[in-house]
Amino acid sequence: MTPRELMAMQSGLALCRHCELLSRLPATHGKNYCPRCGHEISFRRNNVIQRTWALIIAAAICYIPANILPVMTSITLTSAEEDTIIDGVILLYLTGSWPLALIVLIASVVIPMAKLFALAYLLITVQRRSIKSNRERAKLYRLVELIGRWSMLDVFVISFVVALVQMKPLMAAEPKSGIVFFAAVVVLTIFAAQSFDPRLIWDSADSMENRNE
Amino acid sequence: MPESPVACPDCDLLQHIPVLPPQGKALCCRCGKLLATNKPGANERALALAIGAAIVFVVANAFPLMGLSAAGREVDTTIIGGAWTMWQEGHQFTGALVGLCAVVAPAGYIGIVIVVLIAARRHRPAPSWVGELLHWAELAQGWAMAEVMMLGILVALIKIADLATVIIGVGMFATGAFIALFAAMAINFDPDEIWTQVQWTGGGARMTVNSTQTIDYQEAKK
Numbered sequence: 075m076t077p078r079e080l081m082a083m084q085s086g087l088a089l090c091r092h093c094e095l096l097s098r099l100p101a102t103h104g105k106n107y108c109p110r111c112g113h114e115i116s117f118r119r120n121n122v123i124q125r126t127w128a129l130i131i132a133a134a135i136c137y138i139p140a141n142i143l144p145v146m147t148s149i150t151l152t153s154a155e156e157d158t159i160i161d162g163v164i165l166l167y168l169t170g171s172w173p174l175a176l177i178v179l180i181a182s183v184v185i186p187m188a189k190l191f192a193l194a195y196l197l198i199t200v201q202r203r204s205i206k207s208n209r210e211r212a213k214l215y216r217l218v219e220l221i222g223r224w225s226m227l228d229v230f231v232i233s234f235v236v237a238l239v240q241m242k243p244l245m246a247a248e249p250k251s252g253i254v255f256f257a258a259v260v261v262l263t264i265f266a267a268q269s270f271d272p273r274l275i276w277d278s279a280d281s282m283e284n285r286n287e
Numbered sequence: 288m289p290e291s292p293v294a295c296p297d298c299d300l301l302q303h304i305p306v307l308p309p310q311g312k313a314l315c316c317r318c319g320k321l322l323a324t325n326k327p328g329a330n331e332r333a334l335a336l337a338i339g340a341a342i343v344f345v346v347a348n349a350f351p352l353m354g355l356s357a358a359g360r361e362v363d364t365t366i367i368g369g370a371w372t373m374w375q376e377g378h379q380f381t382g383a384l385v386g387l388c389a390v391v392a393p394a395g396y397i398g399i400v401i402v403v404l405i406a407a408r409r410h411r412p413a414p415s416w417v418g419e420l421l422h423w424a425e426l427a428q429g430w431a432m433a434e435v436m437m438l439g440i441l442v443a444l445i446k447i448a449d450l451a452t453v454i455i456g457v458g459m460f461a462t463g464a465f466i467a468l469f470a471a472m473a474i475n476f477d478p479d480e481i482w483t484q485v486q487w488t489g490g491g492a493r494m495t496v497n498s499t500q501t502i503d504y505q506e507a508k509k
């Protein structure tokens with residue numbers, strides 16, 4: 075391979091996470107700071123894998139009550155109805171707007187779950203030092219970062235329904251505890267995606283290449 | 288003119304960025320990450336768009352998004368009203384999250400972009416607090432979710448439409464315009480260009496990469 079592929083870390087260079095300046099780190103241990111922006115720099119952050127796992131597991135735990143518990147109560151003169159996230163999707167479907175029902179289903183149920191599986195897959199392959207389909211895994215990570223924000227959709231939906239339907243005693247809508255867990259899933263999965271370092275995908279391939287030389 | 292190499296933030300590969308033609312962009316030759324763009328005048332456009340977005344944002348927040356009328360009564364809500372009702376109903380965490388994503392983060396991002404761009408125009412080199420603000424801008428951008436909120440409002444409207452008559456307010460149109468301006472600003476804003484003008488704080492690591500290294504780097508794809 076000419077010219078040969080060279081990693082910043084192998085050359086003793088570290089990229090600042092804040093300003094993307096490349097600096098040469100001294101071989102000695104201890105903290106180093108970016109000469110341009112003053113933030114701490116290192117080759118790789120410590121405990122990336124453990125921290126990302128912890129966030130994923132916390133999100134997975136919250137995902138269960140987020141889907142089981144009701145997220146909203148609709149109160150009318152004669153009735154009070156508690157809805158979970160899925161009930162909300164079904165209700166949208168029944169009122170005749172299946173495209174919207176599908177969008178909410180994807181944003182609220184599929185995306186958080188897919189994010190958790192995708193990040194778990196990335197972590198497991200990194201821990202197994204996989205060198206296969208690196209480019210695809212890099213793309214998967216970028217996709218996770220791109221679509222993750224859309225899982226906030228139902229939090230907005232419920233907030234605005236609750237803010238508008240305030241005509242007691244005629245009708246009212248109140249948030250229920252499920253929405254807290256759902257919001258927690260959104261926040262935790264966003265933190266988990268940010269915590270992962272996509273460079274880890276490539277690190278095993280690079281150390282392999284060095285060994286073969 | 289061999290410039291210093293750059294490392295891909297997503298895969299750590301060292302590469303040289305070739306001289307880019309106007310509107311050109313360089314992708315990482317290993318993982319495909321966008322490494323550099325050359326958009327002449329992008330930050331001037333970003334400043335104009337940011338000021339426009341700031342004005343529209345004020346309108347979007349000052350007027351009701353939508354109202355509901357049933358049995359002779361009317362209720363309406365603003366953007367922050369969604370977050371505030373959640374807070375009042377005892378859901379402080381959810382209310383704070385909605386407030387962050389709908390109001391605080393978008394406003395923070397626009398405000399910082401305006402301050403940074405004006406400061407970088409006036410001072411050369413730009414003071415080091417500009418660098419600190421750029422860091423906050425990146426954080427704020429990740430949590431600014433006006434477009435997700437807009438879709439959420441539309442779904443909420445469909446859900447409510449059966450119950451009562453829905454009235455669309457000025458705030459809704461302003462929010463639509465805001466999303467367009469915000470997206471255009473975010474595409475044009477180029478923090479890398481500002482970083483090259485920021486005064487170095489000069490702490491810790493002393494040596495940075497220079498072009499005298501005798502290593503062949505690959506060229507990033509154009």
Ligand SMILES: [Zn+2]
Pocket residue numbers: 090091092093094095108109110111112113
């Ligand atoms: Zn830095």
Ligand SMILES: [Zn+2]
Pocket residue numbers: 295296297298299300315316317318319320
């Ligand atoms: Zn790359």
